[in-house]
Amino acid sequence: xxxxxxxxxxxxxxxxxxxxxxxxxxxxxxxxxxxxxxxxxxxxxxxxxxxxxxxxxxxxxxxxxxxxxxxxxxxxxxxxxxxxxxxxxxxxxxxxxxxxxxxxxxxxxxxxxxxxxxxxxxxxxxxxxxxxxxxxxxxxxxxxxxxxxxxxxxxxxxxxxxxxxxxxxxxxxxxxxxxxxxxxxxxxxxxxxxxxxxxxxxxxxxxxxxxxxxxxxxxxxxxxxxxxxxxxxxxxxxxxxxxxxxxxxxxxxxxxxxxxxxxxxxxxxxxxxxxxxxxxxxxxxxxxxxxx
Amino acid sequence: xxxxxxxxxxxxxxxxxxxxxxxxxxxxxxxxxxxxxxxxxxxxxxxxxxxxxxxxxxxxxxxxxxxxxxxxxxxxxxxxxxxxxxxxxxxxxxxxxxxxxxxxxxxxxxxxxxxxxxxxxxxxxxxxxxxxxxxxxxxxxxxxxxxxxxxxxxxxxxxxxxxxxxxxxxxxxxxxxxxxxxxxxxxxxxxxxxxxxxxxxxxxxxxxxxxxxxxxxxxxxxxxxxxxxxxxxxxxxxxxxxxxxxxxxxxxxxxxxxxxxxxxxxxxxxxxxxxxxxxxxxxxxxxxxxxxxxxxxxxxxxxxxxxxxxxxxxxxxxxxxxxxxxxxxxxxxxx
Amino acid sequence: xxxxxxxxxxxxxxxxxxxxxxxxxxxxxxxxxxxxxxxxxxxxxxxxxxxxxxxxxxxxxxxxxxxxxxxxxxxxxxxxxxxxxxxxxxxxxxxxxxxxxxxxxxxxxxxxxxxxxxxxxxxxxxxxxxxxxxxxxxxxxxxxxxxxxxxxxxxxxxxxxxxxxxxxxxxxxxxxxxxxxxxxxxxxxxxxxxxxxxxxxxxxxxxxxxxxxxxxxxxxxxxxxxxxxxxxxxxxxxxxxxxxxxxxxxxxxxxxxxxxxxxxxxxxxxxxxxxxxxxxxxxxxxxxxxxxxxxxxxxxxxxxxxxxxxxxxxxxxxxxxxxxx
Numbered sequence: 001x002x003x004x005x006x007x008x009x010x011x012x013x014x015x016x017x018x019x020x021x022x023x024x025x026x027x028x029x030x031x032x033x034x035x036x037x038x039x040x041x042x043x044x045x046x047x048x049x050x051x052x053x054x055x056x057x058x059x060x061x062x063x064x065x066x067x068x069x070x071x072x073x074x075x076x077x078x079x080x081x082x083x084x085x086x087x088x089x090x091x092x093x094x095x096x097x098x099x100x101x102x103x104x105x106x107x108x109x110x111x112x113x114x115x116x117x118x119x120x121x122x123x124x125x126x127x128x129x130x131x132x133x134x135x136x137x138x139x140x141x142x143x144x145x146x147x148x149x150x151x152x153x154x155x156x157x158x159x160x161x162x163x164x165x166x167x168x169x170x171x172x173x174x175x176x177x178x179x180x181x182x183x184x185x186x187x188x189x190x191x192x193x194x195x196x197x198x199x200x201x202x203x204x205x206x207x208x209x210x211x212x213x214x215x216x217x218x219x220x221x222x223x224x225x226x227x228x229x230x231x232x233x234x235x236x237x238x239x240x241x242x243x244x245x246x247x248x249x250x251x252x253x254x255x256x257x258x259x260x261x262x263x264x265x266x267x268x269x270x271x272x273x274x275x276x277x278x279x280x281x282x283x284x285x286x287x288x289x290x291x292x
Numbered sequence: 293x294x295x296x297x298x299x300x301x302x303x304x305x306x307x308x309x310x311x312x313x314x315x316x317x318x319x320x321x322x323x324x325x326x327x328x329x330x331x332x333x334x335x336x337x338x339x340x341x342x343x344x345x346x347x348x349x350x351x352x353x354x355x356x357x358x359x360x361x362x363x364x365x366x367x368x369x370x371x372x373x374x375x376x377x378x379x380x381x382x383x384x385x386x387x388x389x390x391x392x393x394x395x396x397x398x399x400x401x402x403x404x405x406x407x408x409x410x411x412x413x414x415x416x417x418x419x420x421x422x423x424x425x426x427x428x429x430x431x432x433x434x435x436x437x438x439x440x441x442x443x444x445x446x447x448x449x450x451x452x453x454x455x456x457x458x459x460x461x462x463x464x465x466x467x468x469x470x471x472x473x474x475x476x477x478x479x480x481x482x483x484x485x486x487x488x489x490x491x492x493x494x495x496x497x498x499x500x501x502x503x504x505x506x507x508x509x510x511x512x513x514x515x516x517x518x519x520x521x522x523x524x525x526x527x528x529x530x531x532x533x534x535x536x537x538x539x540x541x542x543x544x545x546x547x548x549x550x551x552x553x554x555x556x557x558x559x560x561x562x563x564x565x566x567x568x569x570x571x572x573x574x575x576x577x578x579x580x581x582x583x584x585x586x587x588x589x590x591x592x593x594x595x596x597x598x599x600x601x602x603x604x605x606x607x608x609x610x611x612x613x614x615x616x617x618x619x620x621x622x623x624x625x626x627x
Numbered sequence: 628x629x630x631x632x633x634x635x636x637x638x639x640x641x642x643x644x645x646x647x648x649x650x651x652x653x654x655x656x657x658x659x660x661x662x663x664x665x666x667x668x669x670x671x672x673x674x675x676x677x678x679x680x681x682x683x684x685x686x687x688x689x690x691x692x693x694x695x696x697x698x699x700x701x702x703x704x705x706x707x708x709x710x711x712x713x714x715x716x717x718x719x720x721x722x723x724x725x726x727x728x729x730x731x732x733x734x735x736x737x738x739x740x741x742x743x744x745x746x747x748x749x750x751x752x753x754x755x756x757x758x759x760x761x762x763x764x765x766x767x768x769x770x771x772x773x774x775x776x777x778x779x780x781x782x783x784x785x786x787x788x789x790x791x792x793x794x795x796x797x798x799x800x801x802x803x804x805x806x807x808x809x810x811x812x813x814x815x816x817x818x819x820x821x822x823x824x825x826x827x828x829x830x831x832x833x834x835x836x837x838x839x840x841x842x843x844x845x846x847x848x849x850x851x852x853x854x855x856x857x858x859x860x861x862x863x864x865x866x867x868x869x870x871x872x873x874x875x876x877x878x879x880x881x882x883x884x885x886x887x888x889x890x891x892x893x894x895x896x897x898x899x900x901x902x903x904x905x906x907x908x909x910x911x912x913x914x915x916x917x918x919x920x921x922x923x924x925x926x927x928x929x930x931x932x933x934x935x936x937x938x939x940x941x942x943x944x945x946x947x948x949x950x951x952x
Contacts, residue, residue, distance in 0.1 A: 025429065131310030134610070135603040136565030139583070143315070146587040146595040147322040223435055227569055230437045231584050246438065250573070253441060254449040264438030272433035279429075524730040531684050531725075532795050533718030534748045536710075543744070546735050621735055622779040 026280020032273025033215075040093040043086040052079035053087040055238025063256045072262040075245075076252060077238070084240040085263050091241050092222045092270065095156055099221035100214050102160035107167025108210065114168065115175025116194075116202060125168060132165040138227060145233045152235040155228045159221060170213055174206050208285035212278050219274030226267050242267050296618050300611055311603045315596050316360050320353065322592065369600070370593030374586055379597040383579060387601060388472030389459060390571070390578030394563050396475070396498040401505035401563075402556060408506075409513025410548070413521060414540055424510060431507025436566045440500045440573035447496060454496045457575035464489055497574040501566055505559040512555040516548035523547075550621055557613035561606045631702065632659035633803060633835050634683070634721075639696035641675075641682060643906075650906035652678050654859045654914075655696070657933055662802070665829060665836040667850030667867075669843055669882070673903050675859040676839045677726075680807045684717055700803070718799035719749055724825075726808040728788030732780040738791055739776030745798040764794040769824060786817035793825065803835045804828075810845055822848055843886060847871070855879050858904050858914040861933055865944040875946040877919045913949065921950040 044053065052058075058078030066073045072081035114125040132140070137159075144158035178184060184201050192200075228234035229243025230250075237244050242263040249259035325340075335343070344350050348359050363369070369379035412421045448456035459474055460466060467478040467486050475494060478487035520526060521544055529539045567580035575581070579598045586594035641653040653675045660666050668676045681687050683698055685705060698705040700720055708716065725731040733741060742761040751757055762773055768790040780788055789809060796804060806825060810818040826849045829836045840846050846853055846867075853870045855863040855878065863876040874880045881899040888894055901918035904910050910917050916926040926949050935945030 025426075127306065127310060131307055131314060134307055134311060134607050135314075135599060136561045136606060138565035138568055139599055139602045142568060142583060142587055143318050143595050143599040144321075146590070146592060147318050149323065149590075150588075219433065226435060227437065230569065231572065232588050243437075246441070250441065254445050257445055260438070260441050264435055264441070267435045267438060268430075268433055271435070272430060275433050276429060524725065524727065525733040527681075527686055528723075528725055528731040528792070528795070529733070529744065531681075531686055531717055531723045532745045532748065533714055533716075533799055534744050535714065538744070538748075543733055543736070547733070550735075623734060623781055 023280055023283060025276045026283065029273050029276025029278075029280055032269055033277045036089060036270050036273060037093070039086055039089040041090075043089050047080075047083040047086050049080040049083045052083045053240050055079060063252065063259070065256075066258055073256070073258045075259055076248065079238075081245075081259060081262055084245060085242065085266050088240040088242045088245070088263065088266070089270075091152075091235070091239070092225070092267075095152070095225045095241075096218040096222045098156050099159045099163055099225070100217050102157075103163035103167055103217070103221075104210070104214060106160075107164035108171050108206070110164075111168040111171025112175050112198065112202060112206070115172040116179055116198065118176075118179075122172070126172065129165040129168045129172075132162070133169070137162045137224065141224065141228060142231070142233065145228060150233045150236065152225075152229075152239065152241065155225055155234040159224045159228070162224075163217065163221065166217075167210075167213070170209055171206055174209055175202055178202050178205050208281075212282040212285065215274055215281055216278035217274075219271035219278075223267060223271050297615065300614055304607055304611055307607055308604065311600065311607070312361060312364060313357075315600055315603075316357050318599075319360075319592065319596055320356075364600075369597040372586065372594045373591040374589055374594070379594050382582060382594060383597050383601055384472075386577060386579045386582045389474070389576060390564075390567050390580060391605075392473040392475055393494065393498055393501065393567060393571070393576060393578060394560070395473075396494055397501035397505070397563055398556070398560060400498060400502035401509055401559060404502070405506045405509030406513055406545075406549075406552065409510040409552070410517050410540065410545060412510065412514045413517030413548075416518060421514075425514075428507040428510040428514075431503050432511070434503055434507075436500065436504065437569040437573055439503060440497070440570050443496060443500055444573060455493050456496075459493055459577055460486070460490055461493075497570050497576055500573075501563050501570050504566075505563060508555055508559055509552060513548060513552045516551050517544060520544045520547045546620065550617065553613055553617055553620065557610055560609045560613075564602050564606055633662040633701060634658075634660040634837075635697070635699045636679075636683075637697040637699075639679075639682065639694065639698060641678060641687070641692055641694040644691040644693070645907075648907045651909060652859050652906050653682070653694075654930070656861060658854065658861065658864070660803075660835060660837065662835050663833065664852060665838070665850045666852045666854060667846030668837065668839045668854045668856060669841065669846050670856035671841055671903055673858075673906075674856045676856050677807050679856075680723065680805050680837070680839055683805065684721060684723060685713060714748075718745060718796075718801065720801055721803045721805060722796035722799060722801035724789075724793050724796045724804065724806040724809045727812040728780070728785060728792050729812065731792055732788055734780055737777050737779055738783070741791070742776075742795060742798060745795050749799040760798075764798055765791075767797065767828065768794045770794070785813050786821060789813060789817075789821055790824065793821075793828070797828065797832070801834070803837065805837045805839070807839045808841070809838075811840065811842070818845070825849065843882060855882070858909065859906065860914065860930075861945075861947060862915065863944075863946045864933065864935070865946075869944050873944075875944070875951045876948050877921050877950070878915050881918075913947075921948075923949060925949050 044050065047053065049056075055077060056079060058074070061070075061074050061078040062076050064070060064074045070080050070082060072085060075081055075084070110125050110129075114122040141155070141158040141162045144161060145154050148154040148158065178201065181201075184197060187197055187201060225234055226241070226243030226246070229241050229245075230247045232244075232247050235241035235244040237248055245263040246260050249256075249263070252259050348356055351359075367380050369383070371377070372379050372382055375382055408424055412424045415421050444456050447454045455461065464486060466474055467481050467483045470477045470480050475487060475490045478484070478490055517540075521540070526539060526544055529543050530536070534543070567576075567578055568584050569580070570576070571578045571580035572584050579601065583595050583598040586592075586598075636656050636658040639653060639656040640651075643650045643652055656679060668679070670676050678687065682694065683700070683705065685708070687694075694706065696706075700716060703712065703716075705713075705716065732738075736744075739758070739761060742764060743757045746757050746760050751760060758776070761776060762771070765771060765775060770787060770790050775783070775787075775791075780791075783791070789812075793809070796806075804825075809825060810821050813821060822845060825836070825838070828834065829849075836849070838846060838850055851867055853863075853865060853867050854861055855870075855876065857878050863870065863874070863879045865875075870879065871883070874883055878899070881897075884897045885899065887896045899918055904914050904917070910927075912928050913919070913922075913926045913931050916922045919926065929949070931947040931949050933945045933947040935943045
């Protein structure tokens with residue numbers, strides 16, 4: 001890189017780091033997300049009672065309050081809630097990745113097609129997207145799961161189907177503005193084909209809003225799956241999914257309240273972490289958008 | 293303005309059509325045999341076939357769709373296996389309770405969220421601002437059902453201040469039905485004791501529903517107010533001697549409300565969706581609880597009915613928001 | 628020229644704190660304006676003239692701006708005024724006309740309500756009275772059409788909007804009018820009309836005028852006295868004829884040489900080499916010295932002070948330059 005380019009990049013990097021670091025909340029979000037990923041990766045190997053993750057029965061120890069032996073207490077089967085919550089992190093990770101992944105895979109190409117091609121294609125895609133978005137996410141997911149039958153896989157599929165329209169909207173708006181940018185017009189007049197323009201100009205500029213949305217959606221997707229689990233239509237006990245755990249725990253309120261409290265706390269912290277992290281990313285990548 | 297409304301109504305029609313199509317498609321992805329389901333577990337093969345023919349389930353899909361639409365237009369949404377009643381009747385019975393909760397919750401959200409966001413922008417980087425921002429960020433991340441359980445525990449059980457389930461106590465008889473919403477009806481018919489009690493029962497679920505929306509509205513309004521407060525016309529108004537609070541609370545706020553209004557619309561939809569969770573926790577007799585109990589029992593028609601009515605409600609709410617947008621922002625009328 | 632100046636600025640300094648450091652935007656402004664004067668402040672974009680104008684009304688948000696020095700209006704110190712005194716100052720003591728009518732009018736309120744807001748801020752009550760007054764104001768700016776009151780800013784042309792801005796500035800009956808680049812955002816054909824309007828209003832209402840522009844032509848048309856600013860400081864301050872006849876500061880001479888001469892259409896206008904200095908890392912000593920044809924070693928070390936002598940009619944011709952005795 002030339003000297004000037006290096007200095008510009010260095011200055012930009014400084015600005016970016018200053019922005020991110022200046023935001024204590026973004027760093028906190030990063031810490032939470034890092035913690036989440038760490039637990040998902042090594043959690044199941046370090047938990048105190050691995051057998052409890054899949055529902056071993058220790059009825060003599062059922063429903064005990066938090067103690068030194070069981071940090072979060074025990075559930076109605078006598079399983080260590082701490083173990084189950086930690087193992088549930090891995091479940092939540094793959095749920096979040098799958099939903100966000102499928103939604104992106106469907107939504108981004110459709111969004112680019114709609115924004116870039118315009119005309120009838122755009123009309124059809126956007127109308128369909130609008131209709132999907134007209135039904136609140138959880139209700140539509142509920143309907144799809146009710147049709148397919150309960151279970152975590154159906155829950156993930158249902159949520160993916162509910163999530164992709166959001167990406168279409170985001171990418172379509174971006175592709176639409178990008179299409180009329182002067183440098184795209186210039187490229188066209190120089191004879192660039194569609195594929196070149198898409199790969200070189202459109203896609204890279206869609207990258208940052210996409211990354212921001214995907215980060216925040218990880219948390220929200222996990223929350224969605226937990227909500228379905230809470231209703232009883234997601235993962236089935238004894239799978240250590242946070243929402244399903246709370247669904248069972250509900251019958252043991254209020255006396256054994258810790259059973260509902262801890263899994264929910266983890267859902268909250270996970271969503272919070274991804275939200276803060278996504279916010280920090282957005283401030284970093286596009287400081288002009290609504291800053292704190 | 294009339295043309296704007298007409299255009300939006302036309303769009304609404306198209307969307308309704310799309311919604312009907314989607315619900316039809318979803319109904320037909322069910323792996324289980326709808327005729328067998330409708331016939332019930334004890335039916336013989338002949339009974340199942342009779343039912344299949346009666347419901348037109350042996351006809352090709354496009355024809356089934358036509359029949360579906362015609363049924364809808366006649367108000368026939370099928371029959372609930374659980375309650376035994378027509379889904380349309382069930383919905384009519386449960387919908388007002390949900391609307392009551394949703395409207396109360398939206399009122400909380402707007403009345404709390406807009407001023408707090410505005411003040412956080414005015415007192416930017418103060419202790420108040422930092423505290424509100426932390427609360428706002430946490431609020432959006434809060435799982436509705438977890439917050440419901442915790443608040444129910446704290447306020448209902450431990451402190452005993454508020455009731456934990458239902459719309460009214462078992463002993464109280466509901467007021468004469470005008471709108472179907474207990475709080476409104478009690479007020480309209482002068483039964484103030486019932487009104488007070490109904491409010492006590494509604495406060496906790498409505499507040500739980502409102503929490504994430506308050507947070508979201510605070511964030512948007514604060515960001516918008518910060519931007520508007522830095523704009524040229526605000527500087528001009530201050531230079532001309534207009535009093536600071538009039539500049540903030542009226543001249544600036546009206547501009548900031550435009551995107552805030554869009555957020556309010558989004559939150560309305562989210563709140564509608566979250567009723568399935570909150571009504572379950574609080575045993576609130578609304579369509580959310582109806583949908584959940586039906587879904588668990590694999591009773592499919594009610595779930596479709598709820599989906600339709602929730603979709604229609606949200607579309608109408610968005611229409612209202614769009615119209616309010618057109619009224620607030622004179623530039624859209626010419627657009 | 629008699630008595631104490633209406634507006635007196637002494638050693639006013641202002642800086643902005645930003646993420647890249649502190650920018651020294653104004654460095655010791657000394658300016659006195661008597662009642663009835665029509666003063667023009669001319670300078671390139673970024674010289675600080677608009678910031679100075681806003682500082683007179685304390686419109687710069689105080690963090691991140693930091694200031695020192697003194698600004699006195701009618702004998703009262705503006706920089707320490709409390710809220711009530713500021714309210715009496717803004718609009719009623721000093722009126723301000725802004726540059727771009729597209730952004731300085733609130734897009735979601737009608738013209739009528741925006742005029743009414745200013746009128747009410749200065750004590751007028753009653754719908755009829757306010758309406759009456761609004762129409763009079765519009766008439767004064769040559770927009771005598773009641774149908775304008777319910778209109779929104781985006782429905783008016785640029786020239787009409789600028790007139791509304793002028794009407795707002797006058798609504799409080801100010802003694803001093805500051806016009807910050809009032810014609811810059813307008814088409815050339817409208818510029819002349821608006822300038823003539825301002826000149827007419829100033830003479831009719833016996834206002835003191837401070838006209839800010841980067842265009843010497845605009846300033847020369849109305850102002851009797853011209854102040855030249857460069858990089859946050861005043862470099863020359865003289866009666867208009869003296870400035871045009873005998874510009875003393877090298878920057879002023881450069882500015883005048885850069886204006887195309889209609890009498891000699893073949894002569895190329897000469898630019899000033901270099902560009903304006905960064906406010907965060909200004910050159911030491913005189914800020915103009917890197918571009919100055921007369922630069923001497925002392926210019927790199929010491930900032931020149933504004934000093935001068937009397938020329939015609941007792942008006943001072945001040946210059947801040949080491950090369951000017």
